[in-house]
Amino acid sequence: MTTAELIRRLRESFGPAIRSVAEPVAGKVRVAVAPEVVVRAAKALTQEYDARFLITAGIDSREERGCFDVDHIFSLDNDNIFVILRASVPGDSPKVAAITPEIPAAGWAERELQDLFGVKAEGHPDPRRLILPDDWPDGVYPLRKDVKYGDWPPVGDETTDAPYPFKQAPEGTSTVVVGPFFPVLEEPVQLRLFVDGERVVDCDYRGFYNHRGIEKMGDSELSYNEIPFIAERICGICGFIHSSCYCETAEEAMGFRAPRRARYIRGIMLELERLESHLLWTGIAGHILGFDTVLMQTWRMREPLMWLCEKISGNRKTYGMNIVGGVRRDIPKELHPDILGVVDKIEQEWSQLVNAVEGDTTLRARLVGVGMLPEATARAIAVVGPTARGSDLHIDARADHPYAAYDEVPAKVITHPGCDNWGRVLVRLLETLESVRWIREALKQMPDGPILSDEIPEEIPSGQWGACTIEAPRGEAIHYVLTGGDNRPARWRVRAPTYANLQALPSMIKNETIADVPITLGSMDPCFSCTERVEVINARSGESDVINHEELLARSRAATERLRRR
Amino acid sequence: MIISKLKEALICFKAGRVTLPYPFQPHEPEGDFRGQLVVDVEKCVGCGGCAEVCPPRCIEISDPSHDKRVIEFFLERCTYCARCVEVCPEDAITASKEYETATNDRNDMHIRVEVFMSTCRRCGRCYEPPTPLDRLTVTGFRPPVGEEQP
Numbered sequence A: 001m002t003t004a005e006l007i008r009r010l011r012e013s014f015g016p017a018i019r020s021v022a023e024p025v026a027g028k029v030r031v032a033v034a035p036e037v038v039v040r041a042a043k044a045l046t047q048e049y050d051a052r053f054l055i056t057a058g059i060d061s062r063e064e065r066g067c068f069d070v071d072h073i074f075s076l077d078n079d080n081i082f083v084i085l086r087a088s089v090p091g092d093s094p095k096v097a098a099i100t101p102e103i104p105a106a107g108w109a110e111r112e113l114q115d116l117f118g119v120k121a122e123g124h125p126d127p128r129r130l131i132l133p134d135d136w137p138d139g140v141y142p143l144r145k146d147v148k149y150g151d152w153p154p155v156g157d158e159t160t161d162a163p164y165p166f167k168q169a170p171e172g173t174s175t176v177v178v179g180p181f182f183p184v185l186e187e188p189v190q191l192r193l194f195v196d197g198e199r200v201v202d203c204d205y206r207g208f209y210n211h212r213g214i215e216k217m218g219d220s221e222l223s224y225n226e227i228p229f230i231a232e233r234i235c236g237i238c239g240f241i242h243s244s245c246y247c248e249t250a251e252e253a254m255g256f257r258a259p260r261r262a263r264y265i266r267g268i269m270l271e272l273e274r275l276e277s278h279l280l281w282t283g284i285a286g287h288i289l290g291f292d293t294v295l296m297q298t299w300r301m302r303e304p305l306m307w308l309c310e311k312i313s314g315n316r317k318t319y320g321m322n323i324v325g326g327v328r329r330d331i332p333k334e335l336h337p338d339i340l341g342v343v344d345k346i347e348q349e350w351s352q353l354v355n356a357v358e359g360d361t362t363l364r365a366r367l368v369g370v371g372m373l374p375e376a377t378a379r380a381i382a383v384v385g386p387t388a389r390g391s392d393l394h395i396d397a398r399a400d401h402p403y404a405a406y407d408e409v410p411a412k413v414i415t416h417p418g419c420d421n422w423g424r425v426l427v428r429l430l431e432t433l434e435s436v437r438w439i440r441e442a443l444k445q446m447p448d449g450p451i452l453s454d455e456i457p458e459e460i461p462s463g464q465w466g467a468c469t470i471e472a473p474r475g476e477a478i479h480y481v482l483t484g485g486d487n488r489p490a491r492w493r494v495r496a497p498t499y500a501n502l503q504a505l506p507s508m509i510k511n512e513t514i515a516d517v518p519i520t521l522g523s524m525d526p527c528f529s530c531t532e533r534v535e536v537i538n539a540r541s542g543e544s545d546v547i548n549h550e551e552l553l554a555r556s557r558a559a560t561e562r563l564r565r566r
Numbered sequence B: 001m002i003i004s005k006l007k008e009a010l011i012c013f014k015a016g017r018v019t020l021p022y023p024f025q026p027h028e029p030e031g032d033f034r035g036q037l038v039v040d041v042e043k044c045v046g047c048g049g050c051a052e053v054c055p056p057r058c059i060e061i062s063d064p065s066h067d068k069r070v071i072e073f074f075l076e077r078c079t080y081c082a083r084c085v086e087v088c089p090e091d092a093i094t095a096s097k098e099y100e101t102a103t104n105d106r107n108d109m110h111i112r113v114e115v116f117m118s119t120c121r122r123c124g125r126c127y128e129p130p131t132p133l134d135r136l137t138v139t140g141f142r143p144p145v146g147e148e149q150p
């Protein structure tokens, strides 16, 4: 389908409810609709056009047009089209009909909209706070423009000190509280598992304890060229993804693309980062399951890669190579043998590891059929990355919405029909080999030329926009940039892949044992950064029983040991 | 079971010993490393370009008197991006290979540069263009609109 056809069909179905249509760049359409039809339009997009929900971005446009804009972003993966469905709601009584009842994937995005913009999502099945802390006063919405960067909220009164309304444990279950710092997730999160004996029946989630307000900083403090360096610090593992994604998006909003050579360099660094991330993850997955040899060996293989990145970029992990318009450092010919040497070695050792893992019966027993995420659920919750591809969904931003140099050097999409932890593990293992192939290919085809564009406009008009996705190791990240005055964006929206994937957790751990929770979470690719305690509260007697991280890990490992002895 | 243990052992033996005797043997980073900043106080002309581009805002500029400018680097917040190195028109800042920056005294992470500015005898202000600011021609550098120029 082309965008013209899509617009024509939408106009046919919605007539005058479609207020305006803009397509500044081919394949990126923004359709402003009357707020009354936004649910119908969103439903039509997902059902008739097979669109996938990505994220919602709120925008405070009260100063310019007296309204809040609610932009629901969808992607049509088969046609390389992004559709932004915009509903503008009045600034004095901001509310919009929730699309979550129709599109479950929007659950968090709309809760976030309520928290940060105060735009009420009417009819949301779970309108509790998502991002703001428990004692945050009502009526202060941090991303509105009248809240200045650095403002402190007024201290809340007792009413705002009320405890968070967690879900009640179902009849006959006990609650296991994991967190507020969960061992296998990269964020401090609180997970309340409702268990019947060893089986998990349901769970509740509370997170965002570490919300850093980076989006606010981007639209009120930083300038266009400072954001890439702060964006790189959104994630400690896939930082380069965020800076690349921001730069590609900002370039699109400003109306040019980085030179070809710069795009190849971005691609190569992105794949090196994917290698790093997948190697790191494999080690951690091994550690959770009690295979510490895997941890030691994959991290040994990874170290030369870190040194290589240091040699290319000047830093082991935060490469700092991106700026709007291109990259700051070249990959000269002299470095090619170094890169090839490192990736060849990884490929050779990795192939052995893949063989060993595929044939390991203990591993299979721990992973096959555990953490089930059927294809239909995966699609409904709109999970991304290896979590989706492990459920046989063919989505990969590199192939669907090529960025950097992926339009010239295509990447193969690897899927697995397992829908379980095993499927997700295999997808990652095989993707590693694919990354090696891609790097080799890209080095071969890399064109000569400048690495920084000379088309960067002197003046950047406000009101232009761009939206791009980039396939991070754990799924696609999306950035949405709206240009503003003062040499900085009016809005910079970021969605990291875990945001989408975490929402699938309740269905993944349902009916699993507590011992399988760490690896199921782990199969979504977390960081092992936070090590805290687990508290078991008996729902009926209120007694609490404290389990620490070691014990949770020990339970997971004991499960492996039992299998080994069989 | 035994076989898989043996396989594991074999993989480990094959890899051999890879850990380095660091810190007893120093480890020099390769390539164009972006380590701790070194500022050549002689070269700095006080243009303020570095402070304009520093993403975490760890370079502060103040003018305590009309002919004196102080540029302070609070490097505990430095992100080692080396943007300041890139824009400095006088090449006064370099990123060294030093990465062992842990210290008990935060003053070790501060650099203070005092520059005496030549001023107009009549009005007492610093000289107008061409100033070193005009030499900040690195692509992408653009002072924020509407903010007071240093």
Ligand code: SF4
Residues within 6 Å of the ligand: B037, B053, B054, B055, B056, B057, B058, B059, B073, B077, B078, B079, B080, B081, B082, B083, B084, B085
């Ligand atoms: S290296 Fe980057 S963070 Fe450090 S002082 Fe220079 S511009 Fe600031």
Ligand code: SF4
Residues within 6 Å of the ligand: B043, B044, B045, B046, B047, B048, B049, B050, B051, B071, B087, B088, B089, B090, B091, B092, B093
């Ligand atoms: S950019 Fe260089 S010359 Fe200008 S103030 Fe900074 S250190 Fe001094």
